[in-house]
Amino acid sequence: MPAKHGESAAADREHRVRAVAEPATMAAIALLGVVVVVASVHMGLTNALGVGPGMFPFVSGLLLAALGVAGAVTATARRRPPPEAEPASGGEPASGGEPASGGEPSTFTAVSWPRLATAVALLVAFVVAMPYFGFVVTLTVLTFALMTLVARRGLVLSIVLTLALSLGVYYGFGVLLDVYLPGPTVPFLAWMNP
Known part of the structure; x- marks a missing residue:
């Protein structure tokens, strides 16, 4: 008892x-x-x-x-x-x-709390880093980190999906819609700005 x-x-x-x-x-x-x-x-x-x-x-x-x-x-x-x-x-x-x-x-409560904490930390880092590294670079790093650290996908699949998303966002917004996406402000990435 x-x-x-x-x-x-x-x-x-x-x-x-x-x-x-x-x-x-x-x-x-x-x-x-x-x-x-x-x-x-x-x-x-x-x-x-x-x-x-x-x-x-x-x-x-x-x-x-x-x-x-x-x-x-x-x-x-x-x-x-x-x-x-x-x-x-x-x-x-x-x-x-x-x-x-x-x-x-x-239910939601069955999720892995360390993975959830990692995802939230990565999203906060995305918001903080975007003004310095630009939208596309930061989105690329965020996507790759989420795929490998949170979703636990294989390296090849993570790279393929990350590149597909980043190139799709760049092409869709920057080329098709001609919308300015925030570019990097750090000097070593200045060559990426139009």
């Missing part, structure tokens, strides 16, 4: 941590979106040619903020008491107990 009580206390503690961590993480993502929106407004949303260099980050920041708010609201609304440690009559788990497969439910 003491072992079951210890398991119940551990499950209760894990539930409390998850109940706070999930909405807090989603709120942090929403805050990051707001930071991107504010930074993009300073870059300029429009110019004499129409769409300015800050428009794409502005829209991305709005989406990120909206997803963060929606996730925080959903996580808060989804809070429920932890599953009962004692089985109900008949030897079956009480309602709200473990899933039929016996594994962890497939």
Whole structure:
């Protein structure tokens, strides 16, 4: 019986941590979106040619903020008491107990917290580094880092997808739409500016 009580206390503690961590993480993502929106407004949303260099980050920041708010609201609304440690009559788990497969439910709380922390740190680094290294260079490094460190994809696939995304963004915005993407300001990358 003491072992079951210890398991119940551990499950209760894990539930409390998850109940706070999930909405807090989603709120942090929403805050990051707001930071991107504010930074993009300073870059300029429009110019004499129409769409300015800050428009794409502005829209991305709005989406990120909206997803963060929606996730925080959903996580808060989804809070429920932890599953009962004692089985109900008949030897079956009480309602709200473990899933039929016996594994962890497939929810946001089942993610790897170190991977999530790495992804958030990379997004913050992207926002900080973009004014110095330009949009395309920073996006290339971010994509490669997300593919290898967070998604854990192979080196060849990561390189191929990173190059495809970076060249697609450069061609789509810089060539087809003729939209100025912020270029690098550091001297050793000045040759990349038009």
